[in-house]
Amino acid sequence: MRHDHQAESAPTNKADSSRATHELIALIGAGPSGLAGARNLQKLGIAFQGFEAFRDVGGLWNIENPRSTVYESAHLISSKRTTEFAEFPMADEVADYPSHRELKKYFSDFADHFDLRRHFRFGVRVLRVEPVDPADAGTCWRITLQRDDGGQETAEYKGVVIANGTLAEANMPRFEGRFAGQLLHTSDYKSAEQFKDRRVLIVGAGNSGCDIAVDAVHSARSVDISVRRGYYFVPKYVFGKPADTLGGKRPLPPWLKQKVDAIVLKWFTGDPTRFGFPKPEYKMYESHPIVNSLILHHLGHGDIHVKADIARFDGHTVHFKDGSQQDYDMVLAATGYTLHYPFIDREHLNWQGMAPRLYMNIFAPRFRRLAVLGMIEASGIGWQGRCEQAELVARYFKGLDDDRPAAHALERAIAGPAPDLRGGYNYLQLERMAYYVHKDSYRAAVRKAAQQLL
Numbered sequence: 224m225r226h227d228h229q230a231e232s233a234p235t236n237k238a239d240s241s242r243a244t245h246e247l248i249a250l251i252g253a254g255p256s257g258l259a260g261a262r263n264l265q266k267l268g269i270a271f272q273g274f275e276a277f278r279d280v281g282g283l284w285n286i287e288n289p290r291s292t293v294y295e296s297a298h299l300i301s302s303k304r305t306t307e308f309a310e311f312p313m314a315d316e317v318a319d320y321p322s323h324r325e326l327k328k329y330f331s332d333f334a335d336h337f338d339l340r341r342h343f344r345f346g347v348r349v350l351r352v353e354p355v356d357p358a359d360a361g362t363c364w365r366i367t368l369q370r371d372d373g374g375q376e377t378a379e380y381k382g383v384v385i386a387n388g389t390l391a392e393a394n395m396p397r398f399e400g401r402f403a404g405q406l407l408h409t410s411d412y413k414s415a416e417q418f419k420d421r422r423v424l425i426v427g428a429g430n431s432g433c434d435i436a437v438d439a440v441h442s443a444r445s446v447d448i449s450v451r452r453g454y455y456f457v458p459k460y461v462f463g464k465p466a467d468t469l470g471g472k473r474p475l476p477p478w479l480k481q482k483v484d485a486i487v488l489k490w491f492t493g494d495p496t497r498f499g500f501p502k503p504e505y506k507m508y509e510s511h512p513i514v515n516s517l518i519l520h521h522l523g524h525g526d527i528h529v530k531a532d533i534a535r536f537d538g539h540t541v542h543f544k545d546g547s548q549q550d551y552d553m554v555l556a557a558t559g560y561t562l563h564y565p566f567i568d569r570e571h572l573n574w575q576g577m578a579p580r581l582y583m584n585i586f587a588p589r590f591r592r593l594a595v596l597g598m599i600e601a602s603g604i605g606w607q608g609r610c611e612q613a614e615l616v617a618r619y620f621k622g623l624d625d626d627r628p629a630a631h632a633l634e635r636a637i638a639g640p641a642p643d644l645r646g647g648y649n650y651l652q653l654e655r656m657a658y659y660v661h662k663d664s665y666r667a668a669v670r671k672a673a674q675q676l677l
């Protein structure tokens with residue numbers, strides 16, 4: 224069923240275009256997670272239609288995509304071998320930590336290699352996703368789309384896979400007072416030229432905050448970084464190898480890993496409190512570690528200074544909670560992103576507090592064919608971790624189609640309590656940590672569930 228509100232001029236690169244929409248799964252987004260979804264649905268011969276608001280694949284790794292939050296200097300934080308899709312390894316000549324340009328090409332090559340582009344309609348934004356019958360777990364989904372030419376379409380689909388990304392909607396804190404200079408969020412930052420000759424304060428020392436502070440060193444008049452808490456800084460290389468490629472195949476128990484890695488870090492990065500960072504009031508891995516080899520280097524050279532949490536603004540002056548104050552031309556809030564699924568009612572995704580509560584961070588408990596890909600944060604989960612999510616979704620949908628007992632067993636599990644995938648770690652109560660998982664425990668659980676559907 225399809226209703227066009229405007230004259231039909233939709234693109235026709237639809238792989239399953241001959242089928243009625245209510246036989247198709249709708250897939251939202253052609254970033255790494257959406258591509259993983261497409262690949263796995265394709266592999267099992269599940270009919271689907273992808274929608275991507277931008278004109279091409281790659282998600283936030285395509286800096287031209289208006290929703291992209293990478294900046295000119297952005298590189299992978301996890302190394303390529305930890306991050307890549309297992310069935311599509313990056314070439315040996317690609318750097319250990321490739322730049323966003325290289326990654327844009329990687330996703331473009333991935334889409335071409337597996338012939339995924341024809342499954343997507345590009346320049347088509349999903350505006351609304353609604354269950355046709357909210358009381359029916361097996362409901363079809365009414366989806367409203369907006370094409371780039373402004374035209375809208377509504378049609379009913381068999382199920383929905385949401386892969387619209389987690390790092391696009393700015394989480395902007397509310398500050399006391401008024402700042403007379405320029406107040407930006409990381410999502411507004413593209414290149415170090417924006418800092419030229421300015422006195423810059425970066426707020427937050429997460430991975431983006433540290434990257435951007437390092438960028439600013441080369442063009443700003445001065446660079447300070449304001450922090451509320453201490454951090455663990457992991458260098459990109461340890462013993463000459465990408466840090467995330469070290470460690471045995473079998474994960475250590477949390478208490479031992481926290482101890483061993485904290486000692487290794489002390490050897491390599493020393494004590495960040497020497498540079499003015501507070502001592503972390505939590506153990507390693509209870510928050511996302513900062514992978515950056517340059518931030519401590521620049522602190523050690525006096526190029527960056529650490530400041531306390533912000534108390535208030537007053538004109539160009541920033542007052543800090545330790546009683547100090549300093550004048551700035553620009554404040555850049557590197558305060559992260561907030562989960563954002565604007566096209567679907569929160570109750571359908573079972574939002575609880577800061578994040579949807581989904582079974583294995585994937586499945587909406589009340590519906591049979593409503594899944595989210597990519598709603599995971601974990602150190603080193605990579606695109607393969609997202610691909611394994613997609614594999615599980617595809618096998619589950621296929622099992623439902625084929626009326627297999629294993630799929631119905633998973634369906635019952637999805638409706639029940641979600642498993643604890645924190646791997647014994649006690650994560651900080653931060654917005655980003657609301658959907659944090661322990662990489663090894665999570666991947667093992669997802670793979671096991673997928674195995675049971677074979």
Ligand SMILES: Cc1cc2nc3c(=O)[nH]c(=O)nc-3n(C[C@H](O)[C@H](O)[C@H](O)COP(=O)(O)OP(=O)(O)OC[C@H]3O[C@@H](n4cnc5c(N)ncnc54)[C@H](O)[C@@H]3O)c2cc1C
Pocket residue numbers: 251252253254255256257258274275276277280281282283284288290292293294297298299300301302306347348349350386387388389390391431566596597603604605606
């Ligand atoms: C600076 C930076 C460094 C990072 N480094 C790493 C790293 O080292 N390792 C790692 O694993 N991850 C890293 N990430 C995380 C990154 O989010 C993932 O690598 C990956 O991009 C997630 O893919 P995704 O497909 O879930 O989301 P995205 O890449 O955000 O893609 C979502 C896609 O959905 C589309 N879309 C959104 N809304 C709609 C809609 N309503 N209708 C249609 N289409 C829509 C968007 O246009 C976009 O193409 C980094 C992120 C940043 C910002």
